Amino acid sequence: MANIHILANSRKLSGYCVAGKDVATNKWVRLVGDKNGAELDLNGIAFTDFAGIKHKIPYEPFNRIIQINLGSQVPLNYQPENVLINNSPWQEVQVAKSNISCDDPDDLWGTGDRIKASDINECRINIAQSLYLIEVTDLRFYTNDYNANRAYFCYKNNEYNLGVTINPSAFNDIVSEKREHNNILTISLAGPFLNKYSNQLEHYKLVAAVF
Numbered sequence: 001m002a003n004i005h006i007l008a009n010s011r012k013l014s015g016y017c018v019a020g021k022d023v024a025t026n027k028w029v030r031l032v033g034d035k036n037g038a039e040l041d042l043n044g045i046a047f048t049d050f051a052g053i054k055h056k057i058p059y060e061p062f063n064r065i066i067q068i069n070l071g072s073q074v075p076l077n078y079q080p081e082n083v084l085i086n087n088s089p090w091q092e093v094q095v096a097k098s099n100i101s102c103d104d105p106d107d108l109w110g111t112g113d114r115i116k117a118s119d120i121n122e123c124r125i126n127i128a129q130s131l132y133l134i135e136v137t138d139l140r141f142y143t144n145d146y147n148a149n150r151a152y153f154c155y156k157n158n159e160y161n162l163g164v165t166i167n168p169s170a171f172n173d174i175v176s177e178k179r180e181h182n183n184i185l186t187i188s189l190a191g192p193f194l195n196k197y198s199n200q201l202e203h204y205k206l207v208a209a210v211f
Contacts, residue, residue, distance in 0.1 A: 002070050003093055004029055005100050006062035007133055008186040008208035010165035015039030016058060017165075017208065019081070019131055019188065023065060023098040028131045030081040035074040037082050037191055047090035059167030061186070061209040067093045078120050078189060078203055079130040103132045108155060108187055108205055113162050117192045117201035130189040131208075139183050141175050151207045153185070162187070164207040174210065184211040 006020040018040055019030040033040050042056045047066050049055060071084030109115055109125065119125045136153040141164065144150050149164040149171050164171055165188075173179035186209035192201040 001067055002029070003065050003067050003095055004031075005065050005098065008131070008188060009045065009057065009059060009061050010188070010206070010208040011059060012039040012165075012190075015041045016045055017188065018045050019186070019208070020062075020066070021100050021133070023095050023100060026099045026101055028081045028129055029070070029083050030079055030131065031068070031070075031085050032074065032082045033085065035084070037074070037076055037079055040085065044085060045090070047092055049092045050094075060170065061211070063211070064092050065095055065098070067091045078117070078127050078191065080127060081129060081131060101133075102135055102184065103129075105132055105134070106156065107158055108132065108134075108160060109189060111158050111160070112205075113160070114202045114204045115189070117203060120203065127189065132187045133184065134187060135182075135184050137183065139181075139185075141171060143175070151185070151210075153183075160205070162205050162207050164210075166207065166210055170210070181210050185209065186211075 003023045004020040005023050008019045010017050021028055032038055046054055046056045068090055069086055069088035071086045074082045074084055136155050139153040141151050151164050152161045185207050188206050188208040190204045190206055195202050
């Protein structure tokens with residue numbers, strides 16, 4: 001069993017991408033449905049809280065500590081933290097001590113909002129981890145001309161403009177200043193996506209949670 005502080009729960013294809021940090025080690029765990037990194041459905045991310053009430057929370061980071069019986073590690077070259085879940089129920093727990101802290105990478109896998117899959121596959125770029133919890137500056141959220149939710153921010157003297165996969169309702173509340181945040185983001189490197197304009201597989205860098 002592991003106690004995982006859930007720090008991201010965002011939409012992925014027909015399900016949800018859930019990830020967090022082991023409270024004992026501060027190491028990331030990305031919870032997946034199969035060895036290929038399949039997304040999870042709502043039943044797979046249900047948990048029971050302290051009062052014994054079962055919850056299914058789409059999109060939002062749980063921002064809770066959940067005890068999970070993890071399966072085997074199934075790393076991919078672009079997502080080395082992948083771990084299978086099993087059918088054991090998830091339970092919210094309290095812990096006496098947590099080592100959770102922000103990450104401190106020099107950059108977010110370089111600059112820009114994506115990485116070519118060929119650069120990873122041919123070892124020009126090594127993905128040591130595909131998730132970061134970081135504190136940023138100059139953070140601004142907006143919807144572009146293609147109706148895509150985006151976040152602009154600065155991190156260690158680099159400017160980033162990334163897609164946002166959090167709950168659209170929460171995103172709108174942030175944009176309209178109905179919801180506060182602390183400039184802390186979970187950044188996730190997504191699976192390969194075929195760019196129809198370049199006809200190349202690319203991995204997008206995404207804002208998967210806002211705190």
